[in-house]
Amino acid sequence: MTTKYYNPSITEKKWQAIWEENAIFKTNNNDPRKKYYVLEMFPYPSGRIHMGHVRNYAMGDVIARFKRAKGYNVLHPMGWDAFGMPAENAAMQNKVHPREWTYRNIAIMREQLKSIGLSIDWSREFATCDVDYYHRQQMLFLDMYEEGLIIRKTSKVNWDPIDHTVLANEQVVDGRGWRSGAQVEQRELTQWFLRISDYSEELLKGLNFLEKWPAKVRTMQHNWIGKSEGLIIRWQLANKNSESCAYIEVYTTRPDTIFGVSFIALAVDHPLTKELARADKDLQIFIKECYQSDTSIATLETAEKKGFKTELNVLHPFDSNWKVPVYVANFVVMSYGTGAVFGCPAHDQRDLDFANAYSLPIRPVISLKNNEDYTIFSITKVAHTKDGTLIHSRFLDGMTPQDAFKEVENRLKKNMLDGRPQAEKHIQFRLRDWGISRQRYWGCPIPVIYCDDCGIVLVPKIDLPVLLPENVNFDQPGNPLERHEKWKKVKCPKCSRFARRETDTMDTFVDSSWYYARFTAPWAKEPTDIEAVSHWLPIDQYIGGIEHAILHLLYSRFFTRVMKKITHIHIEEPFKGLFTQGMVMHETYRDGQNWVSPSKIRIVEKNGSRTAMLLSSGKPITIGSIEKMSKSKKNVVDPDDILASYGADTIRWFMLSDSPPERDVIWSAVGIEGAYRFVQRIWRLVNVAAGELRDIAPQAVYSNAAGEISRAAHCTLKAVADDIEKLAFNRAIAQIYEFVNIISPSLQSISQTDEGTKSALRQALEFLIFMIGPMMPHLAEECHVILGGKKLIANSAWPAFDTALTNRDGITIPVQINGKKRGELIITSSANQAEIGKAVLSLDFVVTRLNGKKPKKIIIVPHRIVNIVT
RNA sequence: GCAGACGUGGCGAAAUCGGUAUACGCAAAGCACUUAAAAUGCUUCGAUCAUUGAUCAUGCGGGUUCAAGUCCCGCCGUCUGCACCA
Numbered sequence: 001m002t003t004k005y006y007n008p009s010i011t012e013k014k015w016q017a018i019w020e021e022n023a024i025f026k027t028n029n030n031d032p033r034k035k036y037y038v039l040e041m042f043p044y045p046s047g048r049i050h051m052g053h054v055r056n057y058a059m060g061d062v063i064a065r066f067k068r069a070k071g072y073n074v075l076h077p078m079g080w081d082a083f084g085m086p087a088e089n090a091a092m093q094n095k096v097h098p099r100e101w102t103y104r105n106i107a108i109m110r111e112q113l114k115s116i117g118l119s120i121d122w123s124r125e126f127a128t129c130d131v132d133y134y135h136r137q138q139m140l141f142l143d144m145y146e147e148g149l150i151i152r153k154t155s156k157v158n159w160d161p162i163d164h165t166v167l168a169n170e171q172v173v174d175g176r177g178w179r180s181g182a183q184v185e186q187r188e189l190t191q192w193f194l195r196i197s198d199y200s201e202e203l204l205k206g207l208n209f210l211e212k213w214p215a216k217v218r219t220m221q222h223n224w225i226g227k228s229e230g231l232i233i234r235w236q237l238a239n240k241n242s243e244s245c246a247y248i249e250v251y252t253t254r255p256d257t258i259f260g261v262s263f264i265a266l267a268v269d270h271p272l273t274k275e276l277a278r279a280d281k282d283l284q285i286f287i288k289e290c291y292q293s294d295t296s297i298a299t300l301e302t303a304e305k306k307g308f309k310t311e312l313n314v315l316h317p318f319d320s321n322w323k324v325p326v327y328v329a330n331f332v333v334m335s336y337g338t339g340a341v342f343g344c345p346a347h348d349q350r351d352l353d354f355a356n357a358y359s360l361p362i363r364p365v366i367s368l369k370n371n372e373d374y375t376i377f378s379i380t381k382v383a384h385t386k387d388g389t390l391i392h393s394r395f396l397d398g399m400t401p402q403d404a405f406k407e408v409e410n411r412l413k414k415n416m417l418d419g420r421p422q423a424e425k426h427i428q429f430r431l432r433d434w435g436i437s438r439q440r441y442w443g444c445p446i447p448v449i450y451c452d453d454c455g456i457v458l459v460p461k462i463d464l465p466v467l468l469p470e471n472v473n474f475d476q477p478g479n480p481l482e483r484h485e486k487w488k489k490v491k492c493p494k495c496s497r498f499a500r501r502e503t504d505t506m507d508t509f510v511d512s513s514w515y516y517a518r519f520t521a522p523w524a525k526e527p528t529d530i531e532a533v534s535h536w537l538p539i540d541q542y543i544g545g546i547e548h549a550i551l552h553l554l555y556s557r558f559f560t561r562v563m564k565k566i567t568h569i570h571i572e573e574p575f576k577g578l579f580t581q582g583m584v585m586h587e588t589y590r591d592g593q594n595w596v597s598p599s600k601i602r603i604v605e606k607n608g609s610r611t612a613m614l615l616s617s618g619k620p621i622t623i624g625s626i627e628k629m630s631k632s633k634k635n636v637v638d639p640d641d642i643l644a645s646y647g648a649d650t651i652r653w654f655m656l657s658d659s660p661p662e663r664d665v666i667w668s669a670v671g672i673e674g675a676y677r678f679v680q681r682i683w684r685l686v687n688v689a690a691g692e693l694r695d696i697a698p699q700a701v702y703s704n705a706a707g708e709i710s711r712a713a714h715c716t717l718k719a720v721a722d723d724i725e726k727l728a729f730n731r732a733i734a735q736i737y738e739f740v741n742i743i744s745p746s747l748q749s750i751s752q753t754d755e756g757t758k759s760a761l762r763q764a765l766e767f768l769i770f771m772i773g774p775m776m777p778h779l780a781e782e783c784h785v786i787l788g789g790k791k792l793i794a795n796s797a798w799p800a801f802d803t804a805l806t807n808r809d810g811i812t813i814p815v816q817i818n819g820k821k822r823g824e825l826i827i828t829s830s831a832n833q834a835e836i837g838k839a840v841l842s843l844d845f846v847v848t849r850l851n852g853k854k855p856k857k858i859i860i861v862p863h864r865i866v867n868i869v870t
Numbered sequence: 871g872c873a874g875a876c877g878u879g880g881c882g883a884a885a886u887c888g889g890u891a892u893a894c895g896c897a898a899a900g901c902a903c904u905u906a907a908a909a910u911g912c913u914u915c916g917a918u919c920a921u922u923g924a925u926c927a928u929g930c931g932g933g934u935u936c937a938a939g940u941c942c943c944g945c946c947g948u949c950u951g952c953a954c955c956a
Binding site for chain 2 (some may be wrong): 072155215216218220222223224228251252254265294305329330331332333335336337338340341342343344348349350351353385423428430474546547550567607657658659660663665666668670671673674677678680681684722730732733734735737738741748812813814815816818819820821823856857858859861864865866868869
């Protein structure tokens, strides 16, 4: 005990080196013990680790270390989601090659992660931009193509005419490209698609079996897949003025409202619209206008309902004298249903808006509750979408909407129109095929060649990998591959004439859809080693941010099914357990319009109010709301700074304490101080006691003070293990605090205690070291050594608790009178109902309260409570 | 608009199956140690009234129950996801 304080910066480095030298965390695929695969979503190498990463990896590490102590063969790997736009942006701004930028960031972040003391098998590390990895991904592409899982088709996209690239909807702000500020156009592009929509039903059904997933994520995926059941109804054209078809197909989930129809609306890119436009200048102008608006959410919300009345009319399926006008409308989407709808303004808000704009009739067909005045629709402009009974609907009158649906279906499916039934049942999904083409350099090249003679030719497996060219420049916008003539020019594998390479690369979501499988055997020549995959998958516990609830997790579920089909994986669901952690938040500070970093200010607390001022000048600063840590709001705290002043154990402990892991945690300076004080407290207690305890044999003792300590030790050990198992880290930590509070008085007066208590304390401390081990691994090792331990905690088995000590024989149960607690009863745990009842009635406070009266009823719940009703 | 979650002290929160509401931590106050401060240790800490103690408290209003933070019905508020999806 030469030093007074624990110095994490020296100690933590020491233990990290020892773990590495002994290869403690290197995992062997052939280990006979039961497997456990824990994985945190791998990071994008943006430059530095942020607090969100620390929280994510701290949680995963607690589970990995705990399961290892519990005797599992644990796989806990790390990699890098390394392709993507930011590397190219950096290339444009700083004249640095994306590869160089990416690998430099990886090197920095790897060291940062190592300094947190994570129990990771670094020998399995890879980045998705490693040739080794994207080579295998190209192999998968070929296999999937052979199986018919990939198709080429055109689709409408947001096109940035300045940056020459496709933009995702999120990248369109107020109709303009987020980087260039250019007015975004709608373009039809031919792209590669993965046929995820073929798996809609399967992906939906699979959700039911994911019991260890948060219900929230399952609901989100459920809605995203968006299954709906309805009818496709064919409406006969009134006059034969279309060359190609005799009817318009419409998808509807409300066939019951068919007598409320007042118009038919076609999508702007519907084939019939295109046909009509050929002979109609005005329609051409209308279509052009529609294409100029983008598909971003903000625009859609405010967009006016616009329509164009065509010459066409269709006949009502149940009344050939009833002509319904056909419009082209901007709100109808080609990619959903049939790209045409029938409008029933009275019972659909969107149709009502349209009807009011174009003075179309509004025909109510579902009864309102108490108001039969239907002029209301044009006044209130609110459609009636609730249930009721059918009215003004001829043979449907009086039916429920459900019965009317069936009646319409039954009648129409018998009617033949042009050789087909006039209606068919149709199940429609919202989920669309996954377009994976990106007009970018820094991604996995799509292994395809275009030949003028042979058409689309796949790159033969033997010619893989298609490598990204090194010599590229980013001095003009667009995709450098596109203008790299030398790289593009290639001999056709079929006819050997000159052909050109596909210059699009794959969406980075493809990279992250199978990396978890690659970790099981990153050395394999094939994408996976089927034996290794069968051993390790599914992942027992996957941890990451809720922001990936839909895309990444849905794509991965799809990809696993696909990889099963092409025999690279044996299962369908990759993630058995999923946990979505909350974000790391921080207060914001601003000086006028400018955000101010927390490192530049000082908080002063006076009379219960908090004020902030600039460190440099003392200028007052406004304290703003608590928000997610982000560079733009400058409310970030750099983990490196915290590591330097407090150490890894403190930062891990703070991240896990207080807030439940699924909820947001608010970072605060006082919070991290509190965690640091606890680290010092443990170290101090162990040091104070070490001299007295080092030679004492740890054993459980069953008497008096020593007995209480032993009992607490065994109970806490059990409770902490249960909480970690349930990922309730905050509760585990509370248990540990409570336990330390129990044993610390005895530890501080250790020199005056008897041998029995010392022995119990010796064991209590040993348990404590194991309990803090998963969260504060360095401190645990250090304390273990101070007490004379030889083996590494990281490599030791979790101690067993004694059930004789966790089950008490004397228990205290609360006693209520008329539902209010009035006292307690101490009795043996084996006491039966009759004995408890007798004991309760002789208690002083019960006798006084009853005052000679006989209770009406006594409710006794063994081990829990007694309630006397008078 | 549709779907889902949540609402407990000054703050982060706990309460397994309906069974002692506020564990544990933070902040605050007081005391001890100290020349002093920091650190550390001890004590207090939901509200109101009060002498022991009592009454009221888990967003609001009802209900079920011996017993409700927990279950049911109706509101209010906050957050998240999706959205011209027919």
